[in-house]
Amino acid sequence: MTLRPDSVAELAAFISDAASARRALRLVGRGTWLDADEAVRDAEPLALTAFDGVIEYEPGDLTITVGAATTLAELDAVTAAHHQWCPLAPWGGDTGSVGATISTATSGPFSHALGLPRDLVLGLECVDGTGKVLRPGGRVVKNVAGFDLVRLMTGAWGTLGAITRVSLRLRARPAxxxxxxxxxxxxxxxxxxxxxxxxxxxxxxxxxxxxxxxxxxxxxxxxxxxxxxxxxxxxxxxxxxxxxxxxxxxxxxxxxxxxHAPSRVPRRPRSPAVQALNREVKHAFDPAGVLNPGILQ
Amino acid sequence: MSLAASLRAIVGDTHVLDRPAELLVYESDGLPGYQRTPSVAVFPGTADEALAVVRTLARAGVPFVPRGAGTGLSGGALADGAVLLGLNRLKRIIAIDPVRRVARVEPGVVNVTLTKAATPFGLHYAPDPSSQTACTIGGNLAENAGGPHCLKYGVTLNHVVAAKVALPDGTVVELDSDDGGYDLLGAFVGSEGCFGVALELTVKLTPNPERIVTLLADFTSIDDAAQTVSAIIAAGILPAALEMMDQATVGAVEASIYAAGYPTDAAAVLLVEVDGATVGLDDDVQGVDGICRAHGARDVRIATEPAARARLWQGRKKAFGAMGRLAPHLVVQDAVVPRTKLPALLARIAAIGDENQVRVCNVFHAGDGNLHPNIPYNANDRDEAARVHVAMRQIMQACIDAGGTITGEHGVGLDKLPYMDALFTPDTLDGMCRLRDVFDPLRRANPGKVVPVRYCRERRPATATTDGGRRTDDR
Missing domain, CATH: 3.30.70.2190 (Alpha-Beta Plaits)
Known part of the structure; x- marks a missing residue:
């Protein structure tokens, strides 16, 4: 059975319950191209589809905040109406979600010139493996307030938290x-x-x-x-x-x-010392090990 | 053996200070108004010495505060009874690779020294804080430093490729943007010395532009100047820098030895720099010029020669210093607001200044919405100091209410701690503490900074890490 929370509070309750029962969860955005690896397939699917749509878009700021399940196609269409775009455009196409793109830090053909996902995310909201709602970063283009949980969650493959909303940097479409x-x-x-x-x-x-x-x-x-x-x-x-x-x-x-590009696959760190740090990060944000278990560990 | 004696055995007698008169030098960083005295200051001369110092401090269980050049503007490098670990002697540029466009450096290399070393290859190090002639690359890493040209080129985070890091327990890890696993390099950048000490960094070098044009536009209304900022960005032009100075700042600069020829009767001036390939650049210059005039600029000066451009920039880069003439102390702020909120915020800041009878000097990275509302004052005048404090709180709250943040490039340090819980929820602050505890479970590195201690719950680390218990990457 797929869990399908309607709100952040409900998502937090689901994750908190799963953590108490040590029940593994597999996070699903649009379910189109994030298949990570075999390990998570046995876990209970947790669909994040309710976190959909534009939350805040002030074109003059060249920033946008969207629900994590918003598709890349929708992000493109909404910003195109104001002659803007977000250069995320990840390998895999436009049917996937913004949340999955950030969670997997999937780059695309524009990343080399216009920035990787980590360079384009300004802030996010997520529910960690203990059921706590974290809102690091913000929606302004420059921000060094506090330790950088935004970069930590970007590319964490949903193993530290379920991302529910994302603020992104936009660019004007070229003339x-x-x-x-x-x-x-x-x-x-x-x-x-x-x-x-x-x-x-x-x-x-x-x-x-x-x-x-x-x-x-x-x-x-x-x-x-x-x-x-x-x-x-x-x-x-x-x-x-x-x-x-x-x-x-x-x-x-x-x-x-x-x-036509192959899916991105999660990679473990190369050295034992960094692997040890990774394990401690996982333990700090998902001590019961219920979020997408197996990935990156 | 005393701690000082152990440290002397590592770095030599002359590089350990523990007499009160010597330590006085290290009681402040770049932000006036705070004094904290370290118990000992130690200055290793090599990466091996630095690591030996970190391990000695770990064995002794002593808190320490890493410090680069001490130019930080948040009180982040203040050591209240802790050991001050100065890394400014680690100033070797290990290698410059002009093909891959990267440099390997020690943390104490001065920002502009790296740019000078890269100049023969037609390259430079892009992040350019105003203190770039003194601040270190390691300090820039710790603070995720910005600068005027970050509008186009990005902040320190976007320019660090890898870092060899000594964790507070003495474990050495190689954090690499190309490695698998979590983005621990991204987490380390901007961790304000709380996650450990970088012993070596690999940073990107950026090609020098073929041509640079600097424009100075002056406005009779600060609102017109602020509207111009959004209009330039909305037109699809990405200037290398887009800076604003208000009349109070221009007045301070022009009365100082840094006079740049800014019009003192202007309500605000915009300094706009456009750079890149020669081809197409004039179109952008004309675009900026036209937008400025259409938004009410009285005059737009265009400088293309290096000397003329340097003069226009001098006033901006030395503006904080020029404010030193106005009063003995200076409150420096670093809030960021969404760009379209700039006109409303500047009006609100002016009103707050009037209500509290304090003089606010605005000099800031307008293109990023990164405000520096600074207030010169006399800290010994208790009434004035109290009014300054109230005004600052009101300005910060106004920026937070506008959807902004409390620091864009200076860091939280000690100075902005009181605003953290207005910006983040307790759970988010707790999450930040959990991340810190991964790197420093005993909370010995730069204690008491960045996140208010009351949000950090006691918890037991996942694995025991005393006595260098973690495995260290081969060095």
Missing amino acids: ADETWHLPLDATRADEVQQELRRSMTPPIACELVREDQLSGAIADGLLVRLAGNAAVVAAGRADLQRRADARAADGALWTTLRE
Whole structure:
């Protein structure tokens, strides 16, 4: 049976009960692409679908607060109406939730230029493994008040707390935005990718693509997204054309590329000392070990 | 052997201070108005010495306070009877990798020294607190320091790639942004010396822009200046810096040796810097110029030559120092509000200043909504000090009510402790204490800072950690 709390208070009660009974829970956002690993499948599903929708959006602040179950597609649509966007755009596509993206710290093609999930999260609300509601961070773009539970929860794979809401940094959509395809062999594509990323006007995305990966949509090479004011994009375009037989491509290819990417998998720390610290963090926030047990430990 | 003698055996006689007259130097940091005297001050000269000191302190069970250059503005480096662990002698730049664009440094390297060392490679270290000519990279890490150019380039958190850390019990861990597990590096950045001491850091270096243009716009209304800030950002232009100074600040700067030629009759000035590749930059400059004028700027000065730009910046970077001419003490605040709330907040701050008959000087990172409402005053005038205290509380509460925070880049330290429970719930503060207890279960590192002690419950750590019980990463 799936638990489906309607409020933060109810979620806190469910987790608190599970902790008392030492009953394992598996956190589920949209349930679309977060499958983590085998260990949690045996646990009781705890659906976070009620925490959905925009909570606060003041476009002039370039920040937004949404329920964790809000889909990436909805985040994109809501912000697009104000000519803004959130560059989270994780590998896996737009059907997943904001909460899962933050919980798994899944990056995307824009992360290299515009920031990883940890760089884009301003604050969050979560219920930890003891049933306590934590609200670290805030919704302003600069904040060093207190120890950083926001970074701790980002990428914790729901093993320390169930995220219910997230505040994110947004950007204005660029005035000019073009996608180009450079047909190149793998070695050359790799070189050009490095050069472009190190250029004075780096593209906002620059990914190696393989024909078989995109169901034959485009040939092997590089997919490049230029963005900025018109002059910057024009110069970038000229630069690409000097490097290869660059061809204008459909911007929708980015979504296709993301949808075809393999799921991110949790990784344990490399060294024994950091593994020991990890265990202590887990113990501090989920002493009964009921939240997504097995992952990261 | 006494603790001081044990420490002398590690670092040498001249690098341990325990006479009251010597310790007087270390009773304050960059924030005037607080004095706390350490019992001993110790200054290791190498990472090995620093680790030996940390382990000696752990064995002795003694609390300690790490300190970089002591330029912090929150009282975070004050040691009240604890051992002061100065890391400013660890100032080796170990390696600069111009291809990967990273530098490995010891924590005592001065911020601007790293930038100078990176200059031959066309690179710089981007976070640029106003104290950058004195503050250390290790201190920046502990405080998650910002600076004017963080609007475009991000704060310290966004620039630290890895850190080798001595936990308070003497365990050494390598925290790496590329490692699996929890983001412990992210948790360590900004932990204000409460989670341990960084012995070595790997930080990103940023390519120098091809061209930099600095604009100075002056306004007859502080509200117009504040509206301009949001308009520039909304237009999709991301300036490298977007700073505001009010008339009180401009007056203080212009009367000082840091005079930058700001118009003293302006209600507010905006300092806007646009940088990057030459191509397309003029479009952004024209965009900023046009937005400023459309929002009522009397004049917009545009500086492109290094000397002219440096002069415009000098007044901003030295503004806190210039305020020193106005009164013997200065309250420094660091609140952040959502950008669109700036006009209302600035009006509210002015009203609070009037009501309490105190003079507020605003100089701040407007693009981030990061306010620095500073109040020069005489702490020996008890009536004035009381009014300043009331005004500060009211300003902080106004910022919290507007959806903001109490510190954007200076840290909580000692100074902002009283505001923490207005901002966070008791459960959230308890969660922060639990995170601290993972790194420092005995609460010996920078005790009494960041989270009010009453929110930290007694609890038993998951594993015993006395006497260096945790396994240490190979060094």
